[in-house]
Amino acid sequence: MSGKKRKPIRWGMVGGGRGSQIGYIHRSAALRDNTFELVAGAFDIDPERGRAFGAELGLDEGRSYPDYLAMFAAEAKRDDGIEAASIATPNNTHFAICKAALEHDLHVVCEKPLCFTVAEAEELKALSEARGRIVGVTYGYAGHQMIEQARAMVKNGDLGDIRVVNLQFAHGFHTAPVEEQNPSTRWRVDPKFAGPSYVLGDVGTHPLYISEVILPHLKVKRLMCVRQSFVKSRAPLEDNAVTLMEYDNGAIATVWSSAVNAGSMHGQKVRIIGSRASIEWWDERPNQLFYEIQGEPVRILERGMDYLYPQARIDDRIGGGHPEGLFEAWANLYRRFGFAISGDRGFALTDTGDLIFPGIEAGLEGVRWVENCVRSADAGGVWVDYSS
Template identity: 40%
Template sequence: MSRFADRSGPIRLGMVGGGQGALIGAVHRVAARLDGHYQLVAGALASTPERARASGLDLGLPDDRIYGSYSDMARREARVKDGIEAVAIVTPNHMHLPVAREFLKRGIHVICDKPLTGTLADAKKMQVAAANADALFVLTHNYTGYPLVREAKERVARGDLGDIRLVQVEYAQDWLGEVPDPGNKQADWRTDPARSGVGGATGDIGTHAFNLARFVTGLAPEALAADLQSFVPGRALDDNAHVMLRFVGGARGMLWCSQVASGSENALRLRVYGTRAGLEWRQENPNELRVTPLGGSTTVVTRASGATGSAAGRVSRLPPGHPEGFFEAFANLYAEAAQAIRAHRTGAALPEGVTYPDISDGVEGVAFVEACVRSSKRNAAWVPL
């Protein structure tokens, strides 16, 4: 039973990172408050006390709950009466491990942006810290929160596609197609090995594509062969990757991720082909799932329609025809985490259907990135996963 078992009302949430000018911090805050499950009450929102204070005041946080460092925040918020129960970590990758460990060891649940860490060594340390903590660890691979991604997973699991043969997943962007302007914070740390880790595009968006394929198909990868490029002159990390995948049981896959694909905005796409049918889902049109039986005609399944099942239904908010998108999918993960946190308070069983990416998914993702780098350095040789 959690030390927070006597709590009621919204979950008290803190945030590390995500201050002024940070995109993903704002996304997490919107997702957390969309369903009323959380209340942001504390933060260490920037790497300097001055910017942290300015960011906290912008969000209306109480003066005594704005912290200049995450370690001070973890120590002072580890109190039963009104301290935070969960913390969202939205820093660059290299800070995920030290920040999460400070909160986990105090029994504070962690909701961490992906990838888990910048290196596999750090990911394994995080896994140990999470295993030894009386706290949950949630990783925000938010694309698993879309209703029709849940629908696709349900259809694969019940055998609608037959035996899976092929998995094609891609995530194409163009925002790093040129050397970014000086002062572009989002590009600055993502292209810096010291802060991003060993992977560039593979870590930033390749892990999303890999996780999506794993989530929907349930297939376990056993080996990969990767060809990584850094097309922009002077770039230290990959900005494009072509990856072949072998899955346990014989299925084969291909993953392409790129941040230099001119004309592509946020083109995440998954196709799965089995012995009986195939399906396709695109994040830029997330309210449709295309399903085609072998030798038959394509059916377009729309969100919240009569063709969807319970997995999609429990994470849909609006009637058919009203589009739900990125914020709602992200909020679904926060809502799943809230149900898990409330169950953890009293030791109750997790409600049926609740699912979210966890520490094991995070370790898998970083292992995928390091395997891609290792393979590419060996001229795209096959390496085990």
């Protein structure tokens, strides 16, 4: 790490209050490396609950706010006001909160989807560029180290020419209408809160972004999507979808997005198939990458080992053999967000390549992909041109 002392970025949260699993992982990740310091929050739609929760976190009483607009306005008047804000609220609020944060010259870390439409995403992108502010999107699985190993292997030509990409995030926890008893699930299947899709945006965009990290040179040319509501009460939102994509180099990809894969815990897998070899990563075994060369025994590459490419070892926290999980992956992303915000790349990142994190472009592409999938499915599963 560089020798100069780095001051933590003063940070506030919108949403993520008591009982929020996603709020807890945001705080655990952001605070782990002393990159961020939580100093303010608008944690709950109920101001009293929000203030009580802020007190539990050790915040000054006057810096737990009733809503995000009050927080942004008050903090802007302080010499020690927040420099960045994280958004951990339902989907339908993301655009307005992100826009307001940028208008107050704050950096933003936003839950996905960034917003509902490409037009909204492009507006946020233009605003972030005009204000010179970073927007990070929490595609948290992309912080696992073996994703960087996969990216380096493709770049080095270890797989040969890329031919086929198989992506899936297909769990089984919503095979029944669990939303009838679970408010935290209910909003995800309501178009007013979730937007134009359920599983396409909720789970499908995760492996899609990972594929974009591993295969930055491939661009989607066109796609075709079909989607179903197997739990009928969820219509018009889908709980299962299959997307077929063609890339500009002639390669093809499939994306299976599902919440009704009965018996599956997570089912997020990324398989990249080249002319010489294939690799496969499974988020339930995130410390391993399967490497399969045609005609040779399968190799299982392990996190933290010296035989990996340097890019895959930048974020090592403990030696090989010790399992790391989702909290470490999120912490890796928050550290990268912090480097991007502060301009301090540290950890010799400049020696091994660019600082890779899901930024405003990743958020925009996720929204574009969902929009095109919905357009294709609602037209009867037809091919649609994919423009970026």
